[in-house]
Amino acid sequence: MAELTVSSKNPAGAKVDALVVGTHTTSDGVAIVGGDLPRPVVAALEGLAPALGITGAADEVRKVPAGPELKADVLVLVGLGARRADGTFSAESLRRASGAALRALAGTSSVAVALPVEDEAELGAVAEGALLGAYAFARYRTGEATAASRPPATVEILAGSSRSAAAKAAVERAKVVAAAVNATRDLVNAAPNDLFPAAFADVAKQAVKDSGAKGLKVTVLDDKALAAGGYGGLVGVGQGSARGPRLVKVAYAPSRPAAKVALVGKGITFDSGGISIKPAKGMEAMKSDMAGAAAVLQTVVAAARLGLPVAVTGWLCLAENMPSGTAQRPSDVITIRGGKTVEVLNTDAEGRLVMADGLVAAVEEKPDVVLDVATLTGAQMVALGNRVSAVMGADDVRAEVVASADAAGEQFWPMPLPEELGASLKSKVADLANIGDRFGGMLVAGLFLQEFVGETPWAHLDIAGPAFNEGSAHGYTPVGGTGVAVRTLLGLVEGRAQR
Ligand code: BES
Ligand code: MN
Ligand code: ZN
Numbered sequence: 001m002a003e004l005t006v007s008s009k010n011p012a013g014a015k016v017d018a019l020v021v022g023t024h025t026t027s028d029g030v031a032i033v034g035g036d037l038p039r040p041v042v043a044a045l046e047g048l049a050p051a052l053g054i055t056g057a058a059d060e061v062r063k064v065p066a067g068p069e070l071k072a073d074v075l076v077l078v079g080l081g082a083r084r085a086d087g088t089f090s091a092e093s094l095r096r097a098s099g100a101a102l103r104a105l106a107g108t109s110s111v112a113v114a115l116p117v118e119d120e121a122e123l124g125a126v127a128e129g130a131l132l133g134a135y136a137f138a139r140y141r142t143g144e145a146t147a148a149s150r151p152p153a154t155v156e157i158l159a160g161s162s163r164s165a166a167a168k169a170a171v172e173r174a175k176v177v178a179a180a181v182n183a184t185r186d187l188v189n190a191a192p193n194d195l196f197p198a199a200f201a202d203v204a205k206q207a208v209k210d211s212g213a214k215g216l217k218v219t220v221l222d223d224k225a226l227a228a229g230g231y232g233g234l235v236g237v238g239q240g241s242a243r244g245p246r247l248v249k250v251a252y253a254p255s256r257p258a259a260k261v262a263l264v265g266k267g268i269t270f271d272s273g274g275i276s277i278k279p280a281k282g283m284e285a286m287k288s289d290m291a292g293a294a295a296v297l298q299t300v301v302a303a304a305r306l307g308l309p310v311a312v313t314g315w316l317c318l319a320e321n322m323p324s325g326t327a328q329r330p331s332d333v334i335t336i337r338g339g340k341t342v343e344v345l346n347t348d349a350e351g352r353l354v355m356a357d358g359l360v361a362a363v364e365e366k367p368d369v370v371l372d373v374a375t376l377t378g379a380q381m382v383a384l385g386n387r388v389s390a391v392m393g394a395d396d397v398r399a400e401v402v403a404s405a406d407a408a409g410e411q412f413w414p415m416p417l418p419e420e421l422g423a424s425l426k427s428k429v430a431d432l433a434n435i436g437d438r439f440g441g442m443l444v445a446g447l448f449l450q451e452f453v454g455e456t457p458w459a460h461l462d463i464a465g466p467a468f469n470e471g472s473a474h475g476y477t478p479v480g481g482t483g484v485a486v487r488t489l490l491g492l493v494e495g496r497a498q499r
Helices: 039-052 091-104 120-133 165-190 197-211 224-230 232-238 283-288 291-305 351-364 379-384 397-408 419-424 441-448 486-497
Strands: 003-006 018-026 028-035 061-065 074-082 110-114 154-158 216-222 246-252 260-271 313-323 332-335 341-344 368-375 391-395 413-415 460-461
Touching: 003 120, 003 165, 028 039, 028 441, 039 061, 061 091, 061 260, 074 341, 091 110, 091 120, 091 283, 110 120, 120 154, 120 165, 154 216, 165 197, 165 486, 197 216, 197 260, 197 291, 197 313, 216 291, 224 232, 224 246, 232 313, 232 332, 232 341, 232 351, 232 368, 246 291, 246 351, 260 283, 260 291, 260 351, 260 397, 291 486, 313 351, 341 351, 351 368, 351 441, 368 397, 379 391, 379 441, 391 397, 391 419, 391 441, 397 460, 397 486, 413 486, 419 441, 441 460
Parallel strands: 003 154, 018 074, 018 110, 110 154, 260 313, 260 368, 368 460, 391 413
Antiparallel strands: 018 028, 061 074, 216 246, 246 313, 332 341, 391 460
């Protein structure tokens, strides 16, 4: 990750390759904000903005020569969009602008960012955005990484009030959060021949070691242990692959925790659909079907690194969904941990099967709340598109997730679990079928999971679209793995510390 520092230096004196300032749209043109640059520089740029095609719109990045009045080589103008009614910018606008600027500065080595920061929260947002924008996935590139694609090595945030304890804490938190999100992206982007269930379990162990945090413990159940423990969902989905399933428990246990949170993540390291095989076109994106488990792992690690006074246990439900002579068949009946039977009518509805096992294991430990995160349904994308995730579940937990997402700058929208839709999950032979009505498919999947949480307060996060960006990069979001849900989940855990 880029090395990030904060100072209250004057931007005009910053000796860097690139100095970033903000632009925004006003009623009579474009205004420059954040830099406190010399008046003549600001006046000249604002006057030239129309000719330079600068509008101040979000995601707009323009580079101009910094000129003799500034010590930087290049001045970068990044759009913040329109101001809010009270004249300020939202933390998320700042986060996105900071990220868009750093993303456009790949190939530059030193960067200073001077955006309009009014408090610690906004300072944290700018820092977070910068570190998220300075992300690159180069694992599989051989030879010298081309200089032009390397993210900046150093980022200096220029902000007036950088010395207070609160400012320092906000920046430290931003570093932990960005590291967690970027590590989630790395996992999602990893090729599925490298990241199979056992390899993912090793990554979890290594991540815990590398974190240096106290109170973290990893337990791995392999295929034999899963069969012995009655985890029929993980065993059934995993049996078609030469690389067996795993259930990984990552527990963070501080002394005298204020609350106990369980997180369950879908970790299908590749979803071919199994015998109900998917069409070839677009199947490659199904390497991202483990994004929920990656987000859960990194959220637990981040909670530990921050030393939060909340016990957090992550459950990674890992399997590879493959067609083969040993794969499960449509019409197989499996038994989920705890004893409920499921008729597998479509082997491509595998996520809910492994998640059912994970949810049962999680609630056995009697957490105060359980949240599950999964790239569960194509129907999520039909309903909400690629940038808005869905949340279903108990009304209060669902509202807690939405509030946490809003505060973190992630988009989660509340969705219902209509009881009557549950009837479509009836099986002719078993307690439940694994598919139901096609209409409302996301809600049907949520209703299926609801069968396995008992009385524990619960919410289900469907991140099918937002987990993997198949379009172009925007704001601090790169192409490929996005790391979605980490910030929302971590914020929720932090909130539980204060209840
Ligand atoms: N992993 C997919 C859902 C998915 C689709 C995630 C596209 C991201 C992008 C899931 O396992 C799946 O295949 N779901 C089926 C369920 C259906 C068979 C009931 C789906 O949504 O088509
Ligand atoms: Mn599937
Ligand atoms: Zn899947």
